[in-house]
Amino acid sequence: MDGSRLEILRIINERANSTVNDIAQALGLAPISVRYHLNLLERDGFIDVKKVRGSVGRPFNTYSITKTGREQLPHSYDVLAERMLDQVKQFATPQQVEGMFRAMAETLTAERAQRLSNANDQQKIDTLVELLGAEGFLTRWELANGDYVLKEY
Incomplete structure (x- = not known):
């Protein structure tokens, strides 16, 4: 994904209901450039657009990120999981760690048992x-x- 669009997604994720001007100011881009990227992000289903009508002036759009858009953002879940597992290994006995993994396997199996039963x-x-x-x-x-x-x- 284009770097500008990724940054726009990040901003919208951090500040729900951002406006074009909010995003343009945060990135130091011209509003017309931001609109171009927002149109592409909306087309791809990464953001939702809401038209807001104030008591005076022209209506304006606010933008919020969708679940699909959030999935485009970089995540470090693997690093977090690895760090958590290291901590579990430090504070738990090998039998407790094995029991934890056994319980996870049983839970996953139970969740999928019906799908596999026949x-x-x-x-x-x-x-x-x-x-x-x-x-x-x-x-x-x-x-x-x-x-x-x-x-x-």
């Missing part, structure tokens, strides 16, 4: 690959000597 083995492995993909893993499976082999890339 599935055959191939459907189950296809579902597993799909679920792992949704979690950010690049995986696929292959059949080797009658066994399903899951590969991560």
Whole structure:
């Protein structure tokens, strides 16, 4: 994504209901340049536009970020998760850490049990690959000597 549009998204995320002038001032850009980027962001579904009519003067637009727009912003969830896990390892026994992961696995399994209850083995492995993909893993499976082999890339 273009750097200016990413900065505009960041500003709108931090300051809901921003106006063109708010954004232009924050970025040091001309309002016409900001409008150009806002039109593209709206077209792509990253922002919502609301027309505001005051008691006097011309109506103006305010902008708010959508869920899709928020997903475009950089996140460091992996770094945060890694740091949290390091802290858990420092303060918990190995048995407690293992118990925590076992509980997480049981929760995930229970959430998806209904989807898998009537599935055959191939459907189950296809579902597993799909679920792992949704979690950010690049995986696929292959059949080797009658066994399903899951590969991560």
